[in-house]
Every structure is written in C-alpha cells, then in structure tokens.
Amino acid sequence: MPSPRLRLILGDQLSLNISSLKDIDPEQDLILMCELHSEATYVAHHKKKLVLVLSAMRHFAKTLKEKGYRVCYRRLDDTDRYSDFIREVEHILNASGCRHCVITRPGEYRLLQQFQQWQQTSDAHIELREDDRFLSSTDDFRDWAQGRRQLRMEYFYRNLRKRYGILMHEGKPVGGQWNFDSSNRKAMPADLTPPAPARFEPDSITQDVIDLIQTGFPDHFGELDDFHYAVTRAQALEVLDQFIRERLPLFGDYQDAMRQQDPWLFHSHLSFYINLGLLEPREVIEAAETAYQQEKAPLNAVEGFIRQILGWREYVRGLYWLQMPAYKEGNYLKADRPLPGLYWGQTTAMNCLHQCVEDTRRHAYAHHIQRLMVLGNFALLIGANPAEVNEWYLLVYADAYEWVEMPNVQGMILFADGGLMASKPYAASGAYINRMSDYCQHCRYDVKQKTGAKACPFNYLYWDFLARNREQLEQNPRLGLAYRNLNKMSDDAREAIQESARIFLQQLD
Ligand SMILES: Cc1cc2nc3c(=O)[nH]c(=O)nc-3n(C[C@H](O)[C@H](O)[C@H](O)COP(=O)(O)OP(=O)(O)OC[C@H]3O[C@@H](n4cnc5c(N)ncnc54)[C@H](O)[C@@H]3O)c2cc1C
Ligand code: SF4
Structure with a gap:
C-alpha cells in the first residue's frame, strides 16, 4: 500500500483538476490549505481582494470535504505563529505522518524559490508538478x-x-x-x-471573512x-x-x-x-x-x-x-519619481485619474484601458519609480498576482524592459482619453489646451516625456513621427511645454 501524501493547495489553485490533486487517494491522502498572515500582508492587498481570495479558499475547502476528501484547513488565526508556508507545511507534515508532499508549481517566483530551497533541505519528498491549467507551458x-x-x-x-x-x-x-x-x-x-x-x-462564510x-x-x-x-x-x-x-x-x-x-x-x-x-x-x-x-x-x-x-x-x-528574476529590476528609462499620493486617493483635479483610482478603491477592479491608458500612461509620463508602480498594481486589483501584474507594468506601461514586450511605450496625450471617455467633459482642465495652468497635464507631459527620454527612445522607428513633430516645434513652444511640465511635476512632488 503506498504511503499517504500531503497535497498542498495554494490560494490561487482552486481547481478540482489541479495537477497536485491528480492521482489522489481520498482514503489516506490529506489536502492542506493555509491562510497565511505573511501572504496577506507581504503587500497590503486591497480589502476586497483579501475577502475574495479567503472566501473562495474556504468555499473550495468545503467543496473538497463534500466530495469526501480529507482536508486540513488552517485559518489565519491558526497560522499566525508561522511566518511562512514552509514552516506551516513542515508542521503539518510532521503531525500527519506524511513523508511526501505534492505541490503544483506556484505562480510567483518568490514562492517557487522558497519551495525549491525547501526541496533541498527537507527530509520529506517534496514533489513540484507543472501547472497545466495554462495552454502554453x-x-x-x-x-x-x-x-x-x-x-x-x-x-x-x-x-x-x-x-x-x-x-x-x-x-x-x-x-x-x-x-x-x-x-x-x-x-x-x-x-x-x-x-x-x-x-x-x-453567505455566512463570506460574511465571516468580511468581518475578519x-x-x-x-x-x-x-x-x-x-x-x-x-x-x-x-x-x-x-x-x-x-x-x-x-x-x-x-x-x-x-x-x-x-x-x-x-x-x-x-x-x-x-x-x-x-x-x-x-x-x-x-x-x-x-x-x-x-x-x-x-x-x-x-x-x-x-x-x-x-x-x-x-x-x-x-x-x-x-x-x-x-x-525572472532580472525582469523585476528593469528600469530602462531610469524613472525614479515616487508614486504620487493621488494613486492612494489623495485629491486630484485630473478627473480621469480621480475616476480610475476611485473605481479601483471601490471595486479592486478597473478595466484594461483604465489601467493602461490613464493610470499607466500617467505613471509612465511622470517617470514613476517601477518598484513603487509594481507594488501599487499588485495590491490594488483583486486579480493581481505577480506573474500577470509585473509584465503588464514593467513591459506594457513603463517600458522598463527596454522594449522586449512592447514595440513602443504606450504614451498618449489627453486627446486619446477624450476620444475614448466622457472624463474630460467633467474635468477642470481643458483637453484642447496644450500648455499653461488650464491645459490638460497629459498634453505637455507627453512631449516632456519624449524630450526627457530622447536618448533612449529617439531611435525607435515607431516614435519617428512623434520626434519629427517635436523637432519641428518652435523654441518657444518647446520651452512652454517644459515650463508647464516643470511646474506641474513640482506641485505633484
Ligand atoms: C498595468 C496593468 C496591470 C495589469 N494587471 C493585471 C493583473 O494583475 N491581473 C490580471 O489578470 N490582469 C492584469 N492586467 C490585464 C487586464 O487589465 C485585466 O486582465 C483585465 O482588466 C481584467 O478584467 P476583465 O476580466 O473584465 O477583462 P476583459 O477585458 O474581459 O479581458 C478578458 C480576459 O483576458 C485576460 N487579459 C486581458 N488582458 C490581459 C493582459 N494584458 N494580461 C493578462 N491577461 C489579460 C484576462 O484574463 C481577462 O479576464 C493588467 C493590465 C495592465 C495594463
Ligand atoms: S482633460 Fe486631461 S486630465 Fe482632465 S480628464 Fe481629460 S485627459 Fe484627464
């Protein structure tokens, strides 16, 4: 008779046909699920994201039990004294008598590293399986x-x-x-x-998590x-x-x-x-x-x-x-501005940003173009520090996990990977936002004005961004037209742009 195995299910592995459950023996194997303080706080996730993940985990554990599996479910209160997964799982391994732990590869590099190190040091057999829920390995x-x-x-x-x-x-x-x-x-x-x-x-399970x-x-x-x-x-x-x-x-x-x-x-x-x-x-x-x-x-x-x-x-x-892991460190445009307080809800007169942050704050959701062309575009144009932008996107959205958040931030919005993903930065002036939304109709700024106190900041920030990053971007064939237009501007026009951008950024800081 094969010896019992511990099957570890992580918070984003709530699939009955996950590889770590294949070949499970319901009679003797034990499924372990843990709510961990360290995972809930390694970035300060949006409250709705925490409720979504923990409630979905508790419901999944209930389904597993109803299907007749043996489940050990550790709630936040039970796991408080363990600072990480490994110590928690070691504890259950020892208590259960299992000497073999089956895990589907985690979605984050940070966790994979922890598991791989554990494989080297543990007395038990730690088996990492592919996550075959994706269509491409x-x-x-x-x-x-x-x-x-x-x-x-x-x-x-x-x-x-x-x-x-x-x-x-x-x-x-x-x-x-x-x-x-x-x-x-x-x-x-x-x-x-x-x-x-x-x-x-x-339901009552979700309500308990909301209270928690x-x-x-x-x-x-x-x-x-x-x-x-x-x-x-x-x-x-x-x-x-x-x-x-x-x-x-x-x-x-x-x-x-x-x-x-x-x-x-x-x-x-x-x-x-x-x-x-x-x-x-x-x-x-x-x-x-x-x-x-x-x-x-x-x-x-x-x-x-x-x-x-x-x-x-x-x-x-x-x-x-x-x-990974080098991807995380990319900062091709050498951006270093701290993420402004408006991303955390501080008042801003820029209506598009206010709306998108407010949607995010209320729902832990904003759709792709809000993330890309408003919030991301602004972070790109002002030269926000990639590490802070990554942290923000990772914690504010209920769908955010590093494997999906980071390439979208590093590659798609910040061009921090130097163009590995995107053929050019997704930089745009206010005209794009005006064409695709009703935000500008309710904004204190005028989307048609190019410079000055009333002008839409996206307009001058766009040109200022191109001017500031000329060295890294001018040779990009997809930016040829933009740079030709910038070069054709009169000195006065260029100076007005730079002055408006300087004043705006100073106030932002
Ligand atoms: C800066 C930035 C950060 C993002 N961070 C995340 C994130 O942390 N998690 C996340 O799931 N998506 C992320 N996205 C992608 C996309 O914005 C969301 O997947 C989408 O808004 C989710 O809403 P939806 O399900 O209604 O998507 P829909 O617009 O209905 O799209 C359908 C599905 O396609 C997939 N999808 C669409 N675009 C992308 C993309 N660029 N990358 C990966 N999957 C995509 C998602 O699974 C989505 O559910 C990010 C995009 C940007 C620009
Ligand atoms: S005018 Fe500019 S800042 Fe105001 S909503 Fe439109 S794009 Fe945003």
Missing part, C-alpha cells in the same frame, strides 16, 4: 522565444491558435485575418447602457462595503454565462471605451475567477468560440476576447518565467 514559451530579439505577443498568439485549432478553418484564421483590432476601437454612445454586472450576496478583514486589516487600501463577487465555481460559471449572453456581442466594439463611474461596461470581469482557478482558460475560450459558431456574437468581439486570454494572458505568464 513555460518550456513552450522558452522554445518559442529562443533566438528572437523581440517577443511580440501577436506571433505567439497565432502559434497557439494554430496549435489548438481555435478560430481556424482549413489552416487559415476564420474571417481571413488574425486580428480585428481595427473594428474594436469605438467610443461608447452616451445613450448605451451596459448590462449590470453579476452580483452574489455574501474589517477588523484585522483596517489600514489596507480599498473599500470593503458592498462585496458582491463570485466565490465558488458555480457562481463563477454564472458570471461566464452572463458575459457570453449579455456582453460578449459588444465586447469588441467597446473594449477600449471608458465611462465615468462605470468600470464594468462590456468587459467580462472574469480575471478574478480565472486567476483563482475557479474557471479554466480553456472553457472560457471554448464558450466564446461556441457563441461565434452559434451566431450569438460577431467575430470581431470573439476574436478580440479570445486574444486577451489565449494571447495576452498566456504570453505575460511565459515572459514572466522566462525573464
């Missing part, structure tokens, strides 16, 4: 990246489409092209009302009122189903649109659940492809959505594991 990505100077998502994504036959017909992309982005950049009409997001009233976080973590960022997220797989499936029926058809059209006091729009709100393991990326992609086949959603929407999950999500994960 870290080795697949390494093979694809081999010998490439730039790692563009688009080509990686096409490979995966071919490999899995997703939206393919006789070896060619359905619709005759790989990408329908050009149809996907519409501003949202004022009279269009997006469907309300799915809501789930907290309210009293135990009062200083963490974010509002806790009105927690209504899914915390079980059944609920997450309802969110998926609602998205496919009600939002997917217009997802593509309004993917880049922003609206005052509504971050949800036609987005899926699925990242919380996919990243926790409650939904599998494969089933989400399949649901969207089926909607297209059944003519319930158009191709521009379905392709645009599938590209986010099959393309971007898999790609950032591959890049993270390929580049």
Whole structure:
C-alpha cells in the first residue's frame, strides 16, 4: 500500500483538476490549505481582494470535504505563529505522518524559490508538478522565444491558435485575418447602457471573512462595503454565462471605451475567477468560440476576447518565467519619481485619474484601458519609480498576482524592459482619453489646451516625456513621427511645454 501524501493547495489553485490533486487517494491522502498572515500582508492587498481570495479558499475547502476528501484547513488565526508556508507545511507534515508532499508549481517566483530551497533541505519528498491549467507551458514559451530579439505577443498568439485549432478553418484564421483590432476601437454612445454586472450576496462564510478583514486589516487600501463577487465555481460559471449572453456581442466594439463611474461596461470581469482557478482558460475560450459558431456574437468581439486570454494572458505568464528574476529590476528609462499620493486617493483635479483610482478603491477592479491608458500612461509620463508602480498594481486589483501584474507594468506601461514586450511605450496625450471617455467633459482642465495652468497635464507631459527620454527612445522607428513633430516645434513652444511640465511635476512632488 503506498504511503499517504500531503497535497498542498495554494490560494490561487482552486481547481478540482489541479495537477497536485491528480492521482489522489481520498482514503489516506490529506489536502492542506493555509491562510497565511505573511501572504496577506507581504503587500497590503486591497480589502476586497483579501475577502475574495479567503472566501473562495474556504468555499473550495468545503467543496473538497463534500466530495469526501480529507482536508486540513488552517485559518489565519491558526497560522499566525508561522511566518511562512514552509514552516506551516513542515508542521503539518510532521503531525500527519506524511513523508511526501505534492505541490503544483506556484505562480510567483518568490514562492517557487522558497519551495525549491525547501526541496533541498527537507527530509520529506517534496514533489513540484507543472501547472497545466495554462495552454502554453513555460518550456513552450522558452522554445518559442529562443533566438528572437523581440517577443511580440501577436506571433505567439497565432502559434497557439494554430496549435489548438481555435478560430481556424482549413489552416487559415476564420474571417481571413488574425486580428480585428481595427473594428474594436469605438467610443461608447452616451445613450448605451451596459448590462449590470453579476452580483452574489455574501453567505455566512463570506460574511465571516468580511468581518475578519474589517477588523484585522483596517489600514489596507480599498473599500470593503458592498462585496458582491463570485466565490465558488458555480457562481463563477454564472458570471461566464452572463458575459457570453449579455456582453460578449459588444465586447469588441467597446473594449477600449471608458465611462465615468462605470468600470464594468462590456468587459467580462472574469480575471478574478480565472486567476483563482475557479474557471479554466480553456472553457472560457471554448464558450466564446461556441457563441461565434452559434451566431450569438460577431467575430470581431470573439476574436478580440479570445486574444486577451489565449494571447495576452498566456504570453505575460511565459515572459514572466522566462525573464525572472532580472525582469523585476528593469528600469530602462531610469524613472525614479515616487508614486504620487493621488494613486492612494489623495485629491486630484485630473478627473480621469480621480475616476480610475476611485473605481479601483471601490471595486479592486478597473478595466484594461483604465489601467493602461490613464493610470499607466500617467505613471509612465511622470517617470514613476517601477518598484513603487509594481507594488501599487499588485495590491490594488483583486486579480493581481505577480506573474500577470509585473509584465503588464514593467513591459506594457513603463517600458522598463527596454522594449522586449512592447514595440513602443504606450504614451498618449489627453486627446486619446477624450476620444475614448466622457472624463474630460467633467474635468477642470481643458483637453484642447496644450500648455499653461488650464491645459490638460497629459498634453505637455507627453512631449516632456519624449524630450526627457530622447536618448533612449529617439531611435525607435515607431516614435519617428512623434520626434519629427517635436523637432519641428518652435523654441518657444518647446520651452512652454517644459515650463508647464516643470511646474506641474513640482506641485505633484
Ligand atoms: C498595468 C496593468 C496591470 C495589469 N494587471 C493585471 C493583473 O494583475 N491581473 C490580471 O489578470 N490582469 C492584469 N492586467 C490585464 C487586464 O487589465 C485585466 O486582465 C483585465 O482588466 C481584467 O478584467 P476583465 O476580466 O473584465 O477583462 P476583459 O477585458 O474581459 O479581458 C478578458 C480576459 O483576458 C485576460 N487579459 C486581458 N488582458 C490581459 C493582459 N494584458 N494580461 C493578462 N491577461 C489579460 C484576462 O484574463 C481577462 O479576464 C493588467 C493590465 C495592465 C495594463
Ligand atoms: S482633460 Fe486631461 S486630465 Fe482632465 S480628464 Fe481629460 S485627459 Fe484627464
């Protein structure tokens, strides 16, 4: 008879078919789940994020027990005296008599290192298994990246489409092209009302966690009122189903649109659940492809959505594991400004920033364009320090885990990796925000003015950013036109930009 094994399930591994549970013997193996103070506080996560993760963990443990598994669940109160996973797991290993511990590889480099060191020192057999919930393994990505100077998502994504036959017909992309982005950049009409997001009233398990976080973590960022997220797989499936029926058809059209006091729009709100393991990326992609086949959603929407999950999500994960630990240290533009207080809710007259921070504070959610073109764009233009920006994004969003947060911050918004991910920095003036949102209509600044006290700060910060980073960016072919325009400006115009930027940044500091 094989000896009993301990199966460790981490907070973002809430999938019944996770590799660490394969071949489990329900009679004698023990599943261990731990709520750890060290994980809840290594950055001061948003209160709603803590509730989401801990409540989903407790519900998952309940499901496992109902299915007849032996589960050891350690709550925050039980684990307080252990400073890290390893000591907690060692303690349970010793107490349970198991000499073999099975773990699916964690999503964060920091934890993987801890586990690998533990493998070297432990008397027990510590078995690390691949996380096969992704469609591309870290080795697949390494093979694809081999010998490439730039790692563009688009080509990686096409490979995966071919490999899995997703939206393919006789070896060619359905619709005759790989990408329908050009149809996907519409501003949202004022009279269009997006469907309300799915809501789930907290049950007693969630309510206990809300009370715990309210009293135990009062200083963490974010509002806790009105927690209504899914915390079980059944609920997450309802969110998926609602998205496919009600939002997917217009997802593509309004993917880049922003609206005052509504971050949800036609987005899926699925990242919380996919990243926790409650939904599998494969089933989400399949649901969207089926909607297209059944003519319930158009191709521009379905392709645009599938590209986010099959393309971007898999790609950032591959890049993270390929580049860590050096990726974290990247600071190509030598940015060193402390992150301004407005990211933590300090008053700002810039309405777009105020709206996006407020959405984030209330919901632990903002959609992609808010994260990229408002909050990220501003951090890029002012030269915010990458370490502080990374920490902010990691703690404020309920879907944030380092493997997905860091490439988006280092590569996509800050160009801190020198262009490994993005062919140029996503820098933009106020005109972009004005075109894609209603924020400017309610702002004290004038988006049409280029310089001076009333001018939209994005306008002069954009040119000041290009001027400041000329040495690193001028040779970038995709910035050729921008630099030609900068060079054509009169000395007076350039000086006015620099003066406006100097005054603004001084006040910001
Ligand atoms: C600076 C910055 C930080 C980000 N940090 C995170 C993060 O910590 N966690 C996270 O899951 N996403 C992150 N994203 C990506 C994206 O903004 C979120 O996945 C998305 O807003 C989640 O909302 P949704 O589920 O409604 O997404 P939708 O717009 O409906 O997109 C569908 C799905 O595609 C995936 N996806 C889309 N874009 C990306 C991307 N760039 N990288 C990875 N997956 C993507 C997500 O799984 C998402 O659920 C970040 C983007 C930026 C610009
Ligand atoms: S005017 Fe400028 S600062 Fe104000 S909302 Fe528009 S883009 Fe933002």
